[in-house]
Amino acid sequence: MTPAGSPSTVPQSEILAVPAARGACPFDPPPAYAQARDRAAITPIRLWDGSTTWMLTRHADVRAVLADRRFSADAGRPGFPFVSAGRRTLATTNASFIRMDDPEHARLRKMLTGDFIVKRAEALRPRIRAIAQDLLAAMTAGRDHADLVTEFALPLPSLVICLLLGVPYEDHAYFQQRSGILLSNAASAAEIQTARAELTRYIKRLAEDKRDRDEDDIISRLNRQGTLSADEIAAMSLLLLVAGHETTANMTSLSILALLQNPDQLARLRADPALIRGAVEELLRYLTIVHTGVARVATEDVDLDGRRIRAGEGVLLMINAANRDDRAFPEPDALDVERDARRHLAFGFGVHQCLGQPLARVELQVALEVLLSGLPGLRLAVPVEDVPFRHDMLVYGVHTLPIAW
Amino acid sequence: MNAVTLRVTADRTKCCGAGMCALNAPDVFDQDPDEGLVVLLDPKPPHELHRAVHDAVGLCPSSAISVEEG
Numbered sequence: 001m002t003p004a005g006s007p008s009t010v011p012q013s014e015i016l017a018v019p020a021a022r023g024a025c026p027f028d029p030p031p032a033y034a035q036a037r038d039r040a041a042i043t044p045i046r047l048w049d050g051s052t053t054w055m056l057t058r059h060a061d062v063r064a065v066l067a068d069r070r071f072s073a074d075a076g077r078p079g080f081p082f083v084s085a086g087r088r089t090l091a092t093t094n095a096s097f098i099r100m101d102d103p104e105h106a107r108l109r110k111m112l113t114g115d116f117i118v119k120r121a122e123a124l125r126p127r128i129r130a131i132a133q134d135l136l137a138a139m140t141a142g143r144d145h146a147d148l149v150t151e152f153a154l155p156l157p158s159l160v161i162c163l164l165l166g167v168p169y170e171d172h173a174y175f176q177q178r179s180g181i182l183l184s185n186a187a188s189a190a191e192i193q194t195a196r197a198e199l200t201r202y203i204k205r206l207a208e209d210k211r212d213r214d215e216d217d218i219i220s221r222l223n224r225q226g227t228l229s230a231d232e233i234a235a236m237s238l239l240l241l242v243a244g245h246e247t248t249a250n251m252t253s254l255s256i257l258a259l260l261q262n263p264d265q266l267a268r269l270r271a272d273p274a275l276i277r278g279a280v281e282e283l284l285r286y287l288t289i290v291h292t293g294v295a296r297v298a299t300e301d302v303d304l305d306g307r308r309i310r311a312g313e314g315v316l317l318m319i320n321a322a323n324r325d326d327r328a329f330p331e332p333d334a335l336d337v338e339r340d341a342r343r344h345l346a347f348g349f350g351v352h353q354c355l356g357q358p359l360a361r362v363e364l365q366v367a368l369e370v371l372l373s374g375l376p377g378l379r380l381a382v383p384v385e386d387v388p389f390r391h392d393m394l395v396y397g398v399h400t401l402p403i404a405w
Numbered sequence: 406m407n408a409v410t411l412r413v414t415a416d417r418t419k420c421c422g423a424g425m426c427a428l429n430a431p432d433v434f435d436q437d438p439d440e441g442l443v444v445l446l447d448p449k450p451p452h453e454l455h456r457a458v459h460d461a462v463g464l465c466p467s468s469a470i471s472v473e474e475g
């Protein structure tokens with residue numbers, strides 16, 4: 001392979017368009033990514049706007065680039081790749097520290113890391129369990145079927161993040177609807193801008209109201225911090241609010257569906273609930289709901305497997321393909337709740353690795369535990385072909401999951 | 406007994422508070438409650454914790470913890 005050549009020198013007709021379509025199995029990443037992973041470490045790809053960039057699909061490479069400071073997460077840099085128009089709008093306007101580099105990124109992230117340490121997430125476990133049990137009781141009262149998404153999977157993490165941030169849960173319809181637009185790859189730039197502006201206004205008003213009160217939630221603490229502007233507080237809070245409920249909600253529903261489609265695995269979990277912790281890691285690996293890649297741009301020339309990524313060129317790091325790389329996980333396409341899946345990249349890697357992961361883990365463990373023990377007769381209420389998968393969303397999952405018990 | 410000794414070090418300037426260390430080797434690593442950054446509890450952990458320490462080193466996303474043998 002010639003070391004030179006930016007992705008733009010590859011003929012347009014030969015270049016893979018990303019995001020690519022999924023194949024027959026709704027849990028597997030697009031087959032084109034697996035083919036690319038088998039063929040080469042680095043693949044030129046074409047995005048929605050006709051621009052070209054590089055795609056990485058192997059576990060070792062994706063992990064290395066995410067940990068490599070020569071790659072920037074700053075979406076304002078020329079060459080940064082976006083998988084949709086909405087993504088570009090969202091990432092380039094007040095996106096907070098997820099789209100910044102150190103030292104700015106570290107300065108802001110450190111104001112929140114204390115809230116998401118492992119011990120604090122563990123301390124929340126009884127409370128999260130009580131919330132989950134209440135939701136289950138409400139969902140099952142006098143009924144034998146429900147939509148798991150709206151009645152359990154979405155309210156659970158929404159209630160928890162509202163509690164931590166100090167956002168009134170009564171407003172959930174308002175922020176869930178707008179978060180849904182923010183995370184849609186099909187929404188136009190204008191729709192995303194409107195949703196973002198409304199959410200920002202909402203959070204700013206909330207933060208303003210909290211100024212006179214001495215409350216112990218994250219927004220109140222950011223207020224008291226003293227060094228942050230109202231815009232910075234709003235951007236950080238919004239990042240937490242959106243990242244904190246859509247992701248865990250989709251992981252919960254999709255995990256239940258994946259287990260229902262793999263009855264042997266479900267039976268193992270039911271027989272030994274001690275397996276749930278490891279099963280959550282395996283489900284994170286197997287499902288990798290952040291499915292359209294994690295984006296970075298090179299700040300220096302970097303050589304990888306005989307190709308040169310030039311300064312100013314983008315890379316899309318396909319964590320879903322990396323988590324199915326047989327160089328890292330034997331029989332990667334099998335769901336195996338007893339494997340050691342901890343090296344998965346579902347939360348990313350490097351300094352941007354998911355801040356909320358200790359909380360997400362506890363929420364997912366509790367959700368599985370409560371649903372499996374509370375619903376011994378759990379089953380899908382429609383044929384799996386009728387389940388609406390979230391193909392056009394930044395976070396994969398299902399729009400609804402009709403279940404019965 | 407000629408068991409290997411491990412010397413563990415943690416660099417808080419590199420740590421991003423992801424907590425993989427505290428999750429996988431809680432007897433050796435903790436996180437301070439303010440900044441969430443790594444706190445080394447046991448720089449010379451006993452043999453039965455070596456595996457967990459190696460796991461934590463491999464899982465730390467920002468190469469903030471390391472081990473030396475001997």
Ligand code: HEM
Binds near residue numbers: 239240251
């Ligand atoms: C299963 C659930 C979750 C998944 C799969 C997930 C996935 C991810 C991924 C892949 C990243 C890295 C993005 C990048 O490198 O560009 C990330 C970052 C982040 N996540 Fe999560 N996440 C989940 C739950 C949560 C929760 C519950 C919260 C908050 C309460 C949260 C807050 C964040 C924040 C603030 C960042 C930015 C970190 C930084 O840039 O330093 N996430 N998440």
Ligand code: SF4
Binds near residue numbers: 434436443465467
């Ligand atoms: S795993 Fe690494 S980055 Fe995370 S808290 Fe421990 S030392 Fe810090």
